[in-house]
Amino acid sequence: EVQLVESGGGLVQPGRSLRLSCAASGFTFDDYAMHWVRQAPGKGLEWVSGISWNSGSIGYADSVKGRFTISRDNAKNSLYLQMNSLRAEDTALYYCAKGHAAVGATLVMDYWGQGTLVTVSS
Amino acid sequence: EIVMTQSPATLSVSPGERATLSCRASQSVSSNLAWYQQKPGQAPRLLIYGASTRATGIPARFSGSGSGTEFTLTISSLQSEDFAVYYCQQYNNWPLFGGGTKVEIK
Numbered sequence: 001e002v003q004l005v006e007s008g009g010g011l012v013q014p015g016r017s018l019r020l021s022c023a024a025s026g027f028t029f030d031d032y033a034m035h036w037v038r039q040a041p042g043k044g045l046e047w048v049s050g051i052s053w054n055s056g057s058i059g060y061a062d063s064v065k066g067r068f069t070i071s072r073d074n075a076k077n078s079l080y081l082q083m084n085s086l087r088a089e090d091t092a093l094y095y096c097a098k099g100h101a102a103v104g105a106t107l108v109m110d111y112w113g114q115g116t117l118v119t120v121s122s
Numbered sequence: 123e124i125v126m127t128q129s130p131a132t133l134s135v136s137p138g139e140r141a142t143l144s145c146r147a148s149q150s151v152s153s154n155l156a157w158y159q160q161k162p163g164q165a166p167r168l169l170i171y172g173a174s175t176r177a178t179g180i181p182a183r184f185s186g187s188g189s190g191t192e193f194t195l196t197i198s199s200l201q202s203e204d205f206a207v208y209y210c211q212q213y214n215n216w217p218l219f220g221g222g223t224k225v226e227i228k
Binding site for chain 2: 100
């Protein structure tokens with residue numbers, strides 16, 4: 001059974017940093033792209049960042065480019081999101097999601113964690 | 123920059139009726155379109171990818187169609203568990219979600 005468990009969320013002041021982690025199990029982690037998707041309270045879904053299986057391809061939403069860094073450790077079956085210079089508008093539930101296996105569909109998210117809440121406020 | 127527009131924002135449907143949800147891309151995304159369902163307090167669930175391919179375990183009452191800029195998700199006969207918010211997502215470029223359609227009980 002695929003499991004994705006996020007951690008690292010919390011209350012942080014504007015301008016500070018936070019590092020999110022996602023522990024993966026139930027599948028061969030280093031075979032798949034991984035993603036972070038966020039959802040502000042009462043709002044829709046926003047893709048934040050994605051990383052290919054070997055970290056060779058990385059992308060970011062314009063809203064976080066230059067402030068957030070995605071990474072993965074295949075030996076530890078873990079995905080990370082380093083978030084710097086946090087803003088109030090970064091307040092959201094952050095989901096870790098697994099990329100689909102189908103050819104050409106690595107940017108489709110077929111399994112999701114339950115999310116970790118990040119609140120940016122003074 | 124691609125913009126994904128879903129309509130309507132809210133759809134009121136009676137159980138057993140057909141629901142038709144629309145998603146429009148501001149430029150062609152070929153067939154690189156996925157649909158997700160999200161219920162309150164839950165993570166999204168993948169329904170459709172490749173515009174029309176059902177994900178594993180998704181009931182046949184869910185179907186997707188379209189290509190280019192116009193896409194449709196059809197739920198043939200709404201069950202009680204289908205009342206939720208539905209999002210489309212293009213993946214022709216880095217992912218981008220539409221704003222969602224809430225399907226509510228009429």
